[in-house]
Amino acid sequence: MKAAAxxxxxxxxxLNMGPQHPSTHGVxxxxxxxxxxxxxxxxxxxxxxxxxxxKLMESRTYVQCLPYTDRLDYISSxxxxxxxxxxxxxxxxIEVPRRAEFIRVIMAELNxxxxxxxxxxxxxxxxxxxTGMLYCFRDREYILDIFNEVCxxxxxxxxxxxxxxxxxxxxxxxxxTEAFLERVPKFLAEYDQLLTxxxxxxxxxxxxxxxxxxxxxxxxxxxxxxxxxGVARDLRKLDGYSVYGELDFAIPVGEHGDNWDRYQVKLKExxxxxxxxxxxxxxxxxxxxxxKVPKVLKPPKGExxxxxxxxxxxxxxxxxxxxxxxxxxxxIRRPSFVNMQGLDLMCRGMLIGDSxxxxxxxxxxxxEVDC
Amino acid sequence: MKQRYLTAEELARIKGEFYTVSIDEExxxxxxxxxxxxxxxxxxxxxDHTLSFTHLSCLTAVDWKDTIDVVYYLFxxxxxxxxxxxVKTIRNHPEIPSVTSVFPGAEFExxxxxxxxxxxxxxxxxxxxxxxxxGFKGHPLRKDFTYKKPAxxxxxxxxxxxxxxxx
Numbered sequence: 001m002k003a004a005a006x007x008x009x010x011x012x013x014x015l016n017m018g019p020q021h022p023s024t025h026g027v028x029x030x031x032x033x034x035x036x037x038x039x040x041x042x043x044x045x046x047x048x049x050x051x052x053x054x055k056l057m058e059s060r061t062y063v064q065c066l067p068y069t070d071r072l073d074y075i076s077s078x079x080x081x082x083x084x085x086x087x088x089x090x091x092x093x094i095e096v097p098r099r100a101e102f103i104r105v106i107m108a109e110l111n112x113x114x115x116x117x118x119x120x121x122x123x124x125x126x127x128x129x130x131t132g133m134l135y136c137f138r139d140r141e142y143i144l145d146i147f148n149e150v151c152x153x154x155x156x157x158x159x160x161x162x163x164x165x166x167x168x169x170x171x172x173x174x175x176x177t178e179a180f181l182e183r184v185p186k187f188l189a190e191y192d193q194l195l196t197x198x199x200x201x202x203x204x205x206x207x208x209x210x211x212x213x214x215x216x217x218x219x220x221x222x223x224x225x226x227x228x229x230g231v232a233r234d235l236r237k238l239d240g241y242s243v244y245g246e247l248d249f250a251i252p253v254g255e256h257g258d259n260w261d262r263y264q265v266k267l268k269e270x271x272x273x274x275x276x277x278x279x280x281x282x283x284x285x286x287x288x289x290x291x292k293v294p295k296v297l298k299p300p301k302g303e304x305x306x307x308x309x310x311x312x313x314x315x316x317x318x319x320x321x322x323x324x325x326x327x328x329x330x331x332i333r334r335p336s337f338v339n340m341q342g343l344d345l346m347c348r349g350m351l352i353g354d355s356x357x358x359x360x361x362x363x364x365x366x367x368e369v370d371c
Numbered sequence: 372m373k374q375r376y377l378t379a380e381e382l383a384r385i386k387g388e389f390y391t392v393s394i395d396e397e398x399x400x401x402x403x404x405x406x407x408x409x410x411x412x413x414x415x416x417x418x419d420h421t422l423s424f425t426h427l428s429c430l431t432a433v434d435w436k437d438t439i440d441v442v443y444y445l446f447x448x449x450x451x452x453x454x455x456x457x458v459k460t461i462r463n464h465p466e467i468p469s470v471t472s473v474f475p476g477a478e479f480e481x482x483x484x485x486x487x488x489x490x491x492x493x494x495x496x497x498x499x500x501x502x503x504x505x506g507f508k509g510h511p512l513r514k515d516f517t518y519k520k521p522a523x524x525x526x527x528x529x530x531x532x533x534x535x536x537x538x
Contacts, residue, residue: 047502220476305444316429331431341479
């Protein structure tokens with residue numbers, strides 16, 4: 001009689017993606033538990049870029065804190081400056097001149113386009129379409145030229161200050177912005193040709209990593225990741241902070257919350273942002289660009305939580321003041337950090353290769369995740 | 372921009388239902404609640420149809436040297452208003468119930484508070500450090516935290532010999 005063959009046995013396998021992996025957008029490490037090619041669990045390991053910005057801010061004055069916000073989410077520095085400046089202004093009761101508010105919104109929206117371009121470009125690059133990335137980076141240059149004109153920097157701008165902005169929106173900046181706005185529909189059409197209609201590209205993202213609206217809300221996700229699931233929540237509309245309440249724009253939403261929807265939401269948001277900038281240019285009033293801010297800024301005792309729609313979701317600054325020149329405690333609610341909780345759900349049941357598109361479409365910036 | 376916070380009357384209604392809750396009358400009135408009453412209060416704030424504070428906007432902690440306050444900012448789209456919930460903890464042994472059973476999305480933020488401030492959340496699915504490396508001693512965001520630089524490595528025998536050779 002033949003001996004019984006040993007029973008077949010399978011084992012799960014642990015694979016480390018990153019922290020040194022080109023598709024993890026910085027130093028993100030993800031521990032993948034695999035069953036063959038399928039992902040059972042994805043556990044992000046964070047902290048490789050932790051610099052202790054919250055602690056550093058406790059020993060700096062409010063004005064000195066501002067440059068640190070540039071280094072949080074370093075590709076949407078304007079939005080971070082904006083958020084922090086708004087929080088301090090609310091705490092210290094500073095009224096911002098109207099012209100400065102409009103300039104801020106223009107800069108925040110330009111930066112949103114910039115950030116979404118990088119998001120789309122890197123998604124294309126990670127899926128093997130390097131041309132897509134080059135196109136996006138080409139168009140991003142035009143935005144950086146505008147930033148360079150108003151503040152002299154292409155990264156870490158430190159342009160939006162407490163009480164206003166550091167330099168005026170010059171005529172040259174205006175003409176550069178108008179030229180860029182004319183380009184927007186053209187390059188969007190180009191991306192549609194190159195990526196949206198590309199069979200290889202669409203097959204890698206349609207129906208991959210889906211997420212329902214309830215799951216996204218439970219995981220506290222915000223920004224394009226939430227809107228892709230069909231929830232039309234945008235703080236620019238909901239809170240109407242700064243001058244957003246006077247502007248007319250739509251909130252693009254997705255349907256299935258898959259990578260395709262996240263990509264589409266970003267594309268549509270670029271068009272909406274261009275619409276906002278156009279209205280701001282038309283409405284831009286004359287006047288001061290800086291409020292009278294005391295040289296030694298001492299906000300009264302108290303605390304404030306101020307949030308704004310960052311490029312990746314709800315960006316909140318919680319500041320506790322003890323009446324001195326330095327904040328007693330600063331906490332930053334970073335959208336990328338909170339959104340990272342969705343990674344496990346997005347990767348579950350997908351193939352290893354699809355985890356790469358999940359990282360790209362969730363669009364984390366490690367400087368912000370690790371703070 | 373000025374945000375709307377829950378008014379004192381609305382807060383008083385909550386206060387009536389939970390006897391240990393105390394309210395600070397300020398511009399942004401926070402609800403102080405004991406750790407025992409904390410979870411039922413959060414459940415009520417989220418599930419009550421007239422309140423529906425379904426969005427946990429901010430979760431953090433502040434070290435006040437004698438106590439550590441854990442701070443929650445909840446937002447209700449229905450009311451268009453915030454409510455601030457604070458829990459005081461004992462500094463030597465800070466421990467409060469985890470809110471992850473009500474708001475599952477608080478998992479990472481609670482881990483962050485544990486890592487940097489040392490507040491333990493009971494009932495949390497995965498209470499580990501998240502930003503600092505494993506085996507790190509202390510909680511950096513506490514006010515009395517001082518970083519001790521590791522001592523420079525001792526000169527090896529080879530190094531000593533090289534030093535002598537230099538002289």
